[in-house]
Amino acid sequence: MRNILARGVAAGAIALLALTACSQRSDSNAGGSADSGKGFAANSLIGVALPAKTSQNWVLAGDLFTNGLKEAGFQSDVQYAGSSTTVADQQAQISAMVTKGAKVIVIGATDAAQLSTQVEAAKAAGATVIAYDRLIKNTQGVDYYVAYDNFKVGQLQGQALLDGMKAKKPKGPYNIELFSGSSDDNNSAVFFDGAMSVLKPQIDAGDVVVGSGQTDIKQTATDGWKAENAQRRMDSLVTSTYTSKTLDGVLSPNDTLARAIITSVKGAGKPLPVVTGQDSEAESVKSIVAGEQYSTINKDTRNLVKQTIQMVKDLQAGKAPQVNDTKSYNNGVKVVPSYLLKPLIVTKANVVEAYANDPNLAPLTK
Amino acid sequence: MSRVKELRKSLFGGRTSNARQFGMIFTLVAIVLLFQILTNGLTLNSGNLVSLVSQYSYILILAIGMLMVIVAGHIDLSVGSIAAFVGIVVAKVMQDYSIPWFLAILIGLAVGAAIGAWQGFWVAYVGVPAFIVTLAGMMLFRGGNQFIGNADTVPVPEGFRIIGAGFLPEAGPNTGYNNLTLLLGLLLCVAVVVREWRARRTRREMAADVTPMWISVIRVAVPIVVVVFATLRFAGGRVGTSFPVSGIILGVLVLIYAFVTRNTAGGRHIYAVGGNARAAELSGVKLKRVNFLVMMNMSVLAALAGMIFVARSAASGPQDGIGWELDAIAAVFIGGAAVSGGLGTISGSIVGGLVMAVLNNGLQLMGVGSDRVQIIKGLVLLLAVALDVYNKKQGRFSIIESLMRPFRRDAPTAPAPPVAAGQEHGKSPVAG
The missing domain is CATH 3.40.50.2300 (Response regulator)
Structure with a gap:
């Protein structure tokens, strides 16, 4: 009996060795981060994480993102947080986008201070993070902010x-x-x-x-x-x-x-x-x-989404996206370069x- | 006895709860494989496994406590609010008094214990139904969270984030993997082998039927393959990530609580109270003390879960913990616990929680919206329990029976013969 158990262990060890040989561990993508120096493939995945559908605006923004990104030739993954467990949902959705290899993740945060872990993971995986409408706080991981003033x-x-x-x-x-x-x-x-x-x-x-x-x-x-x-x-x-x-x-x-x-x-x-x-x-x-x-x-949500998609396009082409405010929006650990649009009464x-x-x-x- | 039947009996005990558990493990594997195919291999990708563990460890920790509460015949609706309350207390304490984070964790656990003692007192000694006490607690501590935090989001320091967002550190020579995670995997493999070997030795010493060798091999080989696979995935992810600290906390808790509920007198008392409180009390079980401790334990685990979530989110917010009680309760019932109490296992609840977690994660990877994810999760919960209830009514004992029936030629519909139960001594129907 012990003999067979031993054989089992041996088999396990061999399997382990075999798998070790093909380790795919690397930190190449971790180092790459979002310098936006080189750009990325034109049909890359762009993730958009929005809060729960509590106002028409978010629903409209979601539709505009889905269509706009498709027109621009990207693959898109537009997600809303659930209505009860909003923060946890959004965290999970952002992680899923990172797993799927999204190149840019646009985030309309549910709770702007509770996303640092996911945003940093996204950054480490080489994605660029754009805070949409709400500035993400207390993290180095957010690259741009786009919003109305x-x-x-x-x-x-x-x-x-x-x-x-x-x-x-x-x-x-x-x-x-x-x-x-x-x-x-x-x-x-x-x-x-x-x-x-x-x-x-x-x-x-x-x-x-x-x-x-x-x-x-x-x-x-x-x-x-x-x-x-x-x-x-x-x-x-x-x-x-x-x-x-x-x-x-x-x-x-x-x-x-x-x-x-x-x-x-x-x-x-x-x-x-x-x-x-x-x-x-x-x-x-x-x-x-x-x-x-x-x-x-x-x-106008159309203009805001249009501006965001323009940023994504610039990043894709390897250009630095246009910003018009590099002083006002401090998220607690860094001043986030922002593009502000003018509201109308x-x-x-x-x-x-x-x-x-x-x-x-x-x-x-x- | 056919080989299939023998396998089932030896591997899973062949009784209601265990067979149900096998059904759930079967479902879990099926769901994992299904999503692995549907997402083109993303489900079992290193990064995804890492985020899966860190996203759901706190829910699974709640499920451990909830299982014991439900087995004892109660329910706890306040866990989400308690988690949020403890989270904001800990965040505030660290912010306002700059207390070191490990001390803050102790404070958090102490607050959890105090809340638990409060709720346990009402349930056990005053006799207010747990449903009411914890419904009150749900409002009380949600309000407390808003009161202390001014409905504001309070950030926590970097050190504290280890318990929620930390990983096993890199150590030792460069092997292309995270060495500590490899070590952990190796330990688990050894534990699996030792456990099986000791089980066989015990049965031989007691002159009981020793399980056939081929079954022992399967019982050792299957977990080892799973462990080796998981180890390599966790150890081989992006540099800087490895097995999450929150997953280790969860693992340790599962081992401790599985042992307590299965192998100690105190643990068995919980099942006795849930099965028949009156009979248990007449047999000398200290009913009040069991109820008190079960409720208190739940609150301590809720406090821990709350702190892990806060650590992961880097801040405590006013929406923390909303709906967690329902996730935990769903995990416990999907994992085979009886609504009336007295039945259920820790491992079953963990599997139940994992089914929900993988389902959620897989659907998110496929880009299914959260509205549809909720609909699907609701249906899964209902069907999992309904199928079991239906099978019990039919006089069959579980999912597994109906799954196996098409493959059997003799197809007996009667429950297992009593002989089978006789051979089961040393194994309890609820163990697992």
């Missing part, structure tokens, strides 16, 4: 809020409430700070009053960018602060939350305040045309021109 978005929102209230009621003081986005999204604070850079002087002057006194971003945050959370908070604000006072304006960071806020105010039977927004979602464009939501921001006054070129939204403005 989000501080500018905040400024435009703050200005629109003031303009809208002035148009309705020529004299202050105005009562407003502030909402900001999910605190795990890097952009939330940027929008909020942008808007506050416009609103703060007015608040200090007493011309604008935050009725509830909640001006800290921790108090105004909307977890997970979820409409239900914004609606719940607005419900409580109406009950606690606006039973007798009138609410003149609400700063809302995006359209989904703006509509939730409007629903809440309507439900309470109060007159509609001026509500800002962002993303040009179809429902909100309709709402602007109908005179309910005051403003939104047009950050949309109100009822310019809604027709703003979406004239958009096949989906143009019919809604007529």
Whole structure:
């Protein structure tokens, strides 16, 4: 018996030796990294990892990436994180893209600070990492950042809020409430700070009053960018602060939350305040045309995706992609070269021109 | 006795739970091979195996604790929240007080134990159903996570990341492989051989039927081939990667807990409590203490899983741990545990968890969207358990019976004759 066992062990050892002989271990691809000196094959795989499908924008971006990359001759793998286990899903998806040998990985992060391990693995495997719309934090592994200028978005929102209230009621003081986005999204604070850079002087002057006194971003945050959370908070604000006072304006960071806020105010039977927004979602464009939501921001996803695909093409050709900001976006360990696009504010006054070129939204403005 | 029958009995004990387990191993191998073909060899590629282990080790660690909870007849819905809570506590402690990372891990485990004692107290000594206690815990500790972290993402220092994103280091001469991983593989091979040899010796000493030689050889050769293959894949990946540290933690835990649940009195008490609590108590099992320890143990493992995830993600975030309890519970049930308690094994749960993991990973490699992945995983869970329930109702005892039936000429539909059970002494129906 021992004899046969021994034979088994011997066989195992031989198998081990045989396999050792054909070790494919190398660090050639690890050293190669993304110097973008040489470029890569024109039909390479490009991975795109996007967050859960919580807003139309991401769904649209996914479709545009799939089609755009195909037109440019690349193979594409476009993935959304699942709706419940978002972070873990996205981590796994990025790892899978690395395994499949993607040359460029475009990431719209679910949680911008929880992807370092995967991003670094991607980098070590020779892929270039582009942070799309949300800057990936605390890692050397991210190569480029492409987004709309989000501080500018905040400024435009703050200005629109003031303009809208002035148009309705020529004299202050105005009562407003502030909402900001999910605190795990890097952009939330940027929008909020942008808007506050416009609103703060007015608040200090007493011309604008935050009725509830909640001006800290921790108090105004909307977890997970979820409409239900914004609606719940607005419900409580109406009950606690606006039973007798009138609410003149609400700063809302995006359209989904703006509509939730409007629903809440309507439900309470109060007159509609001026509500800002962002993303040009179809429902909100309709709402602007109908005179309910005051403003939104047009950050045409088409242009953003087009710019990203242009970067991929440049990398493929071995050129350095175009960037227009090499100072502002520090992710905690490095300043990430960025390409920033200019956002456009949309109100009822310019809604027709703003979406004239958009096949989906143009019919809604007529 | 036909050879097929003999093989099945000797390899897997031929009882419900073990045969079910064989069914799952069979399914796992089938899924791995299927995806290996569908993804053109990417599934068993070094890099993918490495990420597979580091992606799912924390879920499998939860499955170990969850198996014991479910065997004892309870359920724990709070593990994801506890993991998130401990994660943020540990991240905060390291950030605010610059405590060294190994001390932070101890703090994390202590917090896990304290939470476990809290939940165990309500379950065991007050008698509130575990479902309710842990549902409360799920909200409590999720809220605690947001409260402490301000729903913010808190980064952790580099040293701490070893437990989640670390690998066995490079050491010794340049062999073209990671030497420590090779060593680990070699140790495993030796362990497999020694174990089989000792099992045979014991049976001979006890004058029991010694299993036929050819079966022993299969029992040794199959695992060795698998181990050698895996070792070479893990050791031969990209330089800088090798067998993940989180995988080693998982392996050690599996060995310890498999031994405890199978071979110690305390471990058998859990099965006794889950099988029939009243009878167990009358036979002298300290019911309350068993329930308390099982719940507490789960929370400690959840704390560990939470820290591994935080280490892997390099930061603790507000969305950590959402849905983990469901992944762990699914792994345990796919791995053959009974909903009513009293049945199930650690190794079965690990296999069940791996089936889900490989399925998830394979579908992702194929570029299937997460929406469809979830639909498929839901169906797999339902079918795996439904098939078994159906087979039990039919008086057959498991998947394996129905898989084997077409290949047998005599095709008896009756359950195995009692003689077979008689020959099984020394082997417990739930061991494995």
